[in-house]
Amino acid sequence: AETLRWARAGDSLTLDPHSQNEGPTHALSQQIYEPLISPDMEAKPIPALATEWMVKDGNPNVWVFKLREGVKFHGGEDLTAEDVVFSFNRAKMESSDMKELLVTIKEVRAIDDYTVEMETEGPNPILPNNLTNLFIMDKGWAEANDVAKPAEFDDGEETYAVRNANGTGAFMLESREPDTKTVLKANPDYWGKGQFPLEVTEIIYTPIQNAATRVAALLSGEVDLIQDVPVQDIDRVANADGLKVGNAPQNRTIFFGINSGDADLENDNVEGKNPFADLRVRKAMNMAIDRDAIKQVVMRGQSAPTGVIMPPFVNGWTPELDVYPKADIEAAKALMMEAGYGDGFEVTLHCPNDRYVNDEAICQAAVGMMGKIGIKANLVAQTKANHFPLISGKTTDFYLLGWGVPTFDSEYVFNFLVHSTTDDRGSWNGSRFSNPEVDTMIQSLGSEVDLDKRNETIAKIWQVVQDEQIYLPIHHQVLNWGMKSSIDFPVQPEDQPHFKFLKFN
Amino acid sequence: MEAVSNFLASDLFYRFRKSPVAVLAFIVTALLVLSALFAPWIAPQNPFDPGSLNLMNGFSEPGKPNQFTGETFMLGTDDQGRDVFSTILYGLRISLFVGFSAVMFAMVLGSVLGLIAGYTGGRTDTIIMRIADIQLTFPAILVALLIFGIAKGITPPSYRDEVAIWVLILAIGLSDWVQFARVVRGATLVERNKEYVQAAKLIGRKPMAIMLKHILPNTLGPVLVIATISLALAIIAEATLSFLGVGAPPTQPSLGTLIRIGQGFLFSGEYWILLYPAGTLLALALSVNLLGDWLRDALNPKLK
Amino acid sequence: MLAYVIRRVFQSIFVLLMVGLVAFSMFRFVGDPVENLLGQERTQADIERVRDQLGLNDPFPVQYVKFLGNALQGNLGVSYRQGRPVSEIIAERAPATLELAGVSALFAVVFGIGLGVFTAIRRDGFMANFIMTTSLIGVSLPTFLIGILLIYIFAVELGWLPSFGRGETVKIGGWSTGFLTESGLKAIILPAITLGLYQMTLIMRLVRSEMLEVLRADYIKFARARGLSTRAINFGHALKNTLVPVITVTGLQIGSIIAFAIITETVFQWPGVGLLFINAIQFVDIPVMAAYLMLISVMFVLINLIVDLLYFVIDPRLSAGASTRGH
Amino acid sequence: MPTPLLSVRDLVIEFPTRHGPLTAVDGVSFDLAAGEVLGVVGESGAGKSLTGSAIIGLLDPPGHIASGEIYLKGKRIDNLRAEDMRAIRGRHIGMVFQDPLTSLNPLYTIADQLIETIRTHLRLSEREARQRAIGLLDDVGIPAASRRIDDYPHQFSGGMRQRVVIALALAAEPELVIADEPTTALDVSVQAQIIDVLKEQCTQHGASVILITHDMGVIAETADRVAVMYSGRIAEIGPVREIIQNAKHPYTSGLMGSIPTLAQEEDRLVQIPGSMPRLSDIPPGCPFNPRCEKVFDKCRVQRPSLIPVENRQVACWLYEDTGTSEVAT
């Protein structure tokens, strides 16, 4: 029997698999519940509860999923197509946080006990990518415990599913004290026996928020694995006896947003004009950023500098796009001069201080770099709860943001960051960039079945994004997990450990 | 002139000279205050001018040339390539400024309210002291957090940097005025019944004049003691608020902010980012505290 | 005395209302909870819907009155973040904080009074001076730094004590205690010292100066003149008289121990209400924050009330002429 | 001559200061017979209290006995170990302080304080001690003593409290009671009562008394002998009646003249110019010389010691060779 003591900064918010769409929450759910298609330790989709899936012959609007047979829930119930239909419908409900991922799905139906069909509004070639965090619950259990609906924030009662779980996963819930300790036990009847190592018999999961304390816990041997090793402590952990650090590029890119769309800025000292509207200024800023220095010093080598705002896993990414300019202050200054801002200007830079790896330090470094070309950036660093509303509320003109692409497709990026802000798109487009042509192109992606054609459009849109320099990409984040040397466990790009893969040596 | 020679001949000064702890504490405090005052002339670098920093200098070890730039820094550099020595000097400036101003603010507010409460008595007294009680009911750190929250809400984001320091001063000051008010009120209650106050009333002196000219100077002894000790507390409070992320802006770090930044590097071997600012803070707070302690004993006639 | 208690209670209620109001007004500024509740993919319509559901669109006074009304019925709302009743969460977390605060307070009071008495009696001794000077270090470093340093020394370098958490806990009724297991007892040492150090120093210095003052009092001199033993004088006469002023400050300090637990709990990942509060701030979990602030002030008010009543027990002058202490 | 109860020899009390030690009491010597009442008068700061405190071993540091000896029943007590001296205090020497309001611990009942004192010195059970305590309170004139014994000090008036203090001082039947201005803080009409109680009790228990006071009147009525102190020294010591009616030392006679009396008719009081010197600048020679009308050269250089004149002792050069009074006024 091997116990694994696991720690990360934040706790899962709820055990209800559909009420929060958030990393740490899914990370815990992944151990207990399973989706149809699950990401593996390289974030590649592999069969989980579904063994096969394909577009239905003759109808591009329908996906067909074949379910795994002989799967039992922890409570002993058999997994059937009924449960899948129930779970999808539950996830589409108003109070679900997963519904946005499923908007294109019109209907989910059980064909027989082990076949499910999903009909979408139009052809949706990338639908399976959206399903890796969509967990399947047992219909009977949910109904018996009155949790047929995901928990609502406001209805005052705690629903059973928030604290209890009945999944098909490799681990079963033993006990849970939110924010303190959660204990999982190996599922003796797991279908995957023989397919996965399944060496862990017990997981003790403790969130430890304070970075220093978290590292201390690992160093003092009180935990076996921590997910968020501060970059500066990597060496210390790696060099410590019996500890090692694993790393992998993460599915998240860090970049600066600049308001190039408005006629005038709120947060600057230039009257009646928007300096960011001038492409030369944006180019100059891009050139002023020394990404290598940020990598070298701020990130301690733990980042991949980039010239584009999408991680390399994403469809649409090319090495060419990823190329970034070398820092060139002189050239940048010249551009500023040319744009008429030789004397610089002042602007406020908004930054979160508890969201991304060294977010505040990156901003500080950027302030210095901007300073070198005459842009005086006043840094406002604050907690994410204050930061993000500025972006979505369009009240910041210069800000730091990190973006991951759960669908592994550029469309996701375009929808949120490039499309003009409308009711259902562009909600995070703090650049205020708005180009009707580009918008049309983005809209076409959703229903384009011809993948080549679709990729062509994607490339075109990226070209505009790059030419217009609407964002200033910085780097792709790198994940670092610190663990006992005796553990053999790769780092998962989505920061989601699947402990059924973990091996001891 | 006369005042100086009087002071030099006074018992206070004599006792001061005879107390090695007090002398040492005074020297350390004076050194720190002076170096903060003259930071722009002493510091090799202006760490508050981000444009002049070179990120590549980051994490230079004290006294060793940087592996990329070859530059050498006496006390090393932090994660932003700021010279730790310079940053300490500038941070000290901020810490001392915040500390002094907060204590000043608390002192003026507390003394005035205490004076009015003690002198006027009656309902005014009750109201003021009730407010003080409520204030005490609410832990200082929460008060500070609260004020910070409110100030953040009502100031436009772009001015936050400028107002951050003032908010800090307000927050610390507001959580600290009560003890001044209590002490001054207590002293005022004693003084106002003394006959010299009656003598002043007798000739028709207005309450304002009596409070300011007669009573106030006689309450200054204890106020001074509290002020000294509060100064140390305010500096620490500033550091604590910085730890909670509501302190001085990171581009203009105070000692507290520096420590908050530095504590992240405790395990990674860049001890200097934490050690030197923390050492400075300790030296400052300790010597100010020791001075306050000594002053309290020295000014307490009963303790001779 | 009854009148006194009644007056205190009324004042306390007033204090609570004030605190509630202030606490509540703060929420408007800590950030928008909706942003955290909804994921990246939310639309403007979602935001509006949730705001409406949470009553965030009501005018501020309406929100406050609603909150108060519910609070009076013991309903502190539901945590945005955990989706559970706040009262339940608090009930679950309170034992950790109370145990920590209790041990810290005990540590502060026992050592504070002990060392205070010692340094007062041995006023000019080397040990006393040494203690006095080093004790200042305790108040010259911010709490969080002391905590981190303790972790570094005792957990990482020496490996003697755990660096975080409460260790094993045992549930007795609704109360989970760490006092009954070895790991639980070990786990509380560092946080309790971190949290209590400042207060200990304060109490110690206060006891010392009060005691020195009392030792000069006429009745002490008279007690000496009657040939009473030093023990009887120091502990029977001087200490008891010292306690009268010390009690107030100690009461206030115990209150701030609970408040300062925020920092200690953050550093030691101590699963108490302070940590809950800090998490709540980050997630703008308004109901939790409000409940926490109210809880803290209720505790403060209670402690103050107890302190005030203690006076009546200790000082016979008060129970006779209850008005002698009026402000 | 039998050994006196108390004998003070050349007592010198000093305070170390930054300018060297200050001598607050300088060469005080006197004897006290059993059952005798010795009055000590003098202006504020003359060293009366210090002398009293030194005898009972309660000088507040940094004050200390720099030289001299104190004997109680022939046994030297000024150099005893703290614990031995403690056993003498209360048991052999009792003390009454000036302010009855602050002499009692406000947090304990009268019974607590009395019983504690009694049981510290006498082997008595709690009940016996309580009985004795009630008896003591009765003796000092506290009405309904058995009921009031469980009251707290604040429940008594000033006069009653001073009675309690006297009871406490006498609790273990000391042979010597030092009363340091026992009536100054009390009302005029009560003062006399307290002095009466004190004297009566001491006579009853056969205790000697050192009565320190400003008030010549009190001394006149109470004391057998009086010592007049000036600047830390005894200026004149002798039987009360004679000193009051026929003071020898110019200071004493000045002092007597400066007291307004009920009988006096003069328009002006006798007035000694100036004031008593501060400890830090006591003039050489006789400390009174700058204020003395009859000063001559020797007074300014040489310090007079007590010279027996008639049946008293005077520290004044006027009486140096005569030994009798020729200049008496």
Next chain:
Amino acid sequence: MSKVAAKAATPLLQVSDLSCVFDVSKPWLNRLIEREPKQFLRAVDNVSFEIRKGETLALVGESGSGKSTIAKMLVGLLDPSEGTILFDGEPMITHSSDRMTELRKRFQMIFQSPYASLNPRWKVADVIAEPMIVLGVEKDSAKIQARVDELLDLVSLSAADGSKFPHEFSGGQRQRIAIARALSSSPEFIVCDEPTSALDVSVQAQILNLMRDLQDQLGLTYLFISHDLSVVRHMANRIGVLYLGALVEISDSKELFRAPQHPYTRMLLDAVPDLEMTGRKRKEVEGEIPNPINPPSGCTFHPRCPFANERCRREVPRWTRTKTGVAACHGVEESRIPETEMAR
């Protein structure tokens, strides 16, 4: 000499039916719960007297008898609850501030404690000059300086002392400074509240002498408050005896000591220790002062009075002319108190 001058003079100060009541009730909630009524303390109870120009009236009485309260009312530090005070025919309380300033120039006060009556943070010269400046007696700073020097000289200090601080002086010297301050606005009337009770006898003699010298020189009128009968006798032309806030006897100074009328006056005199050693045996004084909040009924002195009867317990005595002055005593009125000449 001063005593002679006093004879002809007209009243400078007329006090009639003066009372001062302090509300010493517990807070209302306590009263509500403990069902107690409001409590009042009559610190001064219907006191009437007058002081003629140039004379010294003394008030004696034990602690708490209301001496200081009367003094404070006379100089305007405390508002009377009832009664009037006429200063030179003018009511003491005027709301015109000009009139008030004019009045204030004419009276002054000397306090008991030489330590508390001088502001420790002020230089002596400033202390003395303050009344002049505030009352606008003198504006020119050179003249003020000259006047301060003159005053210091008048009280036998040197002009150089003006630049020192109070703590550099002995108690007697400080009281001289306080006197100098009192004189700086050239008042006619000075209230002295136990000016020497904190001083040693030898210094007391200096101060008393100084005060009498000044009275002769400047024609001052004194209200002299003390609890010390021998001092009072030395200073006063007439003496008023206070008991529990009420005047019980006013009489010519010498007469009072020769033939005290009121039993309380007798008791006070009896309590004075006998310095002359005449062998007079003091009479044991009975009891203590009652609580002024609940004073005894009738004549408040009756519980301690050896001559008290039913009437004394019931009825408040009225003023009776006596051979020596006036007294408030049923016994005196009924002439049932034996005429004991004092044995001296």
